[in-house]
Amino acid sequence: MSVHFRKLALIGIGLIGSSIALAARRQGLVEVISIATRKQETLDQARDLELGDIYTLDAAEAVRGADLVILCAPVGAYEEIAKAIAPALSPGAIVSDVGSVKAHVVKVVAPHLPDTVSFIPGHPIAGTEHSGPAAGFAELFAGRWCILTPQPGASTADAEKLAAFWEGMGSNVEIMEAAHHDMVLAITSHIPHLIAYNIVGTADDLESVTKSEVIKFSAGGFRDFTRIAASDPVMWRDVFLTNRDAVLEMLGRFLGDLSVLQKAVETGDGPALESIFTRTRAIRRSIISAGQETAAADFGRPHEAPPAPAIPFVREHGGGDDA
Ligand SMILES: NC(=O)c1ccc[n+]([C@@H]2O[C@H](COP(=O)([O-])OP(=O)(O)OC[C@H]3O[C@@H](n4cnc5c(N)ncnc54)[C@H](O)[C@@H]3O)[C@@H](O)[C@H]2O)c1
Numbered sequence: 214m215s216v217h218f219r220k221l222a223l224i225g226i227g228l229i230g231s232s233i234a235l236a237a238r239r240q241g242l243v244e245v246i247s248i249a250t251r252k253q254e255t256l257d258q259a260r261d262l263e264l265g266d267i268y269t270l271d272a273a274e275a276v277r278g279a280d281l282v283i284l285c286a287p288v289g290a291y292e293e294i295a296k297a298i299a300p301a302l303s304p305g306a307i308v309s310d311v312g313s314v315k316a317h318v319v320k321v322v323a324p325h326l327p328d329t330v331s332f333i334p335g336h337p338i339a340g341t342e343h344s345g346p347a348a349g350f351a352e353l354f355a356g357r358w359c360i361l362t363p364q365p366g367a368s369t370a371d372a373e374k375l376a377a378f379w380e381g382m383g384s385n386v387e388i389m390e391a392a393h394h395d396m397v398l399a400i401t402s403h404i405p406h407l408i409a410y411n412i413v414g415t416a417d418d419l420e421s422v423t424k425s426e427v428i429k430f431s432a433g434g435f436r437d438f439t440r441i442a443a444s445d446p447v448m449w450r451d452v453f454l455t456n457r458d459a460v461l462e463m464l465g466r467f468l469g470d471l472s473v474l475q476k477a478v479e480t481g482d483g484p485a486l487e488s489i490f491t492r493t494r495a496i497r498r499s500i501i502s503a504g505q506e507t508a509a510a511d512f513g514r515p516h517e518a519p520p521a522p523a524i525p526f527v528r529e530h531g532g533g534d535d536a
């Protein structure tokens with residue numbers, strides 16, 4: 214399906230917003246890109262990077278006349294943004310987002326939207342630990358999943374059009390219920406981030422191991438944790454505040470399994486340890502053979518099996534400065 218939007222409005226222009234701007238422009242999916250953000254400094258940065266055509270601090274002004282609006286701010290800001298843009302939305306527009314949680318987004322955004330628009334929340338399962346407008350790159354979504362959660366009132370044609378937009382940027386699209394999305398992402402993304410934040414904090418607190426030893430010897434597994442633990446604090450604060458139930462459910466299971474491992478270590482139960490590690494190795498191998506491991510996730514490091522992107526993207530750089 215060929216897809217073309219007349220005016221794309223991006224509310225928030227950090228890693229994800231700027232990557233959409235670059236990818237949509239490069240793939241010819243939009244005519245005009247209007248960008249709204251909260252701070253003048255970020256807006257100026259976006260203008261210097263030539264990410265769009267219209268720049269404003271007024272989200273309502275940005276969405277006026279837009280046929281596609283994508284919220285790209287931390288989810289904690291969504292309700293305020295939804296209230297601000299609602300009166301200015303054009304009838305027939307598609308309103309979407311990229312937030313890492315979905316049920317909360319539906320709960321705080323849907324009540325404010327007029328029923329003349331199609332509300333189709335989304336979530337690209339792609340990112341890095343960098344943030345801000347300079348961190349974006351056009352290839353971020355290539356070969357990665359984007360989950361869409363169309364809401365009642367959104368037409369099938371609009372859902373297909375939004376899916377084609379993401380496919381145009383190289384993504385594979387899956388439709389899902391918002392609550393199910395939150396369960397899946399709690400275990401595949403939110404808990405791993407919580408673990409990374411925790412282990413790096415624990416290492417930093419150790420008295421018997423010096424900070425320089427932590428830095429010096431963190432070439433392997435710990436280094437991977439430090440990358441994840443460098444992710445944006447505001448974005449992740451909002452994820453844990455807004456996906457509380459699913460995170461607590463998965464955290465309970467995780468802690469139960471961790472205590473099984475603790476017991477096996479305590480009792481020197483070799484067969485139990487080996488059996489668990491054999492099972493997890495097989496999972497890693499099946500992820501690799503399914504082509505889920507991408508260059509974006511392993512930024513700048515060799516990786517085993519890069520998937521063939523849906524479109525021939527070339528990765529050019531490894532993310533800008535955090536903003
Ligand atoms: N970083 C990732 O790996 C990743 C991946 C997928 C989805 N997401 C989701 O994408 C969204 C954006 O994340 P990001 O990584 O691009 O963050 P980011 O920090 O790089 O950018 C967020 C942007 O939102 C702006 N902003 C904040 N409050 C605002 C407001 N009230 N009005 C307008 N703009 C506002 C900020 O100024 C900034 O430009 C989040 O909801 C996050 O959950 C992030």
Ligand SMILES: O=C(O)C(=O)C[C@]1(C(=O)O)C=C[C@@H](O)C=C1
Binds near residue numbers: 312341401
């Ligand atoms: O690769 C990373 O840096 C990410 O953390 C990306 C990641 C993830 O957990 O996979 C982070 C948050 C998102 O909502 C989607 C993707």
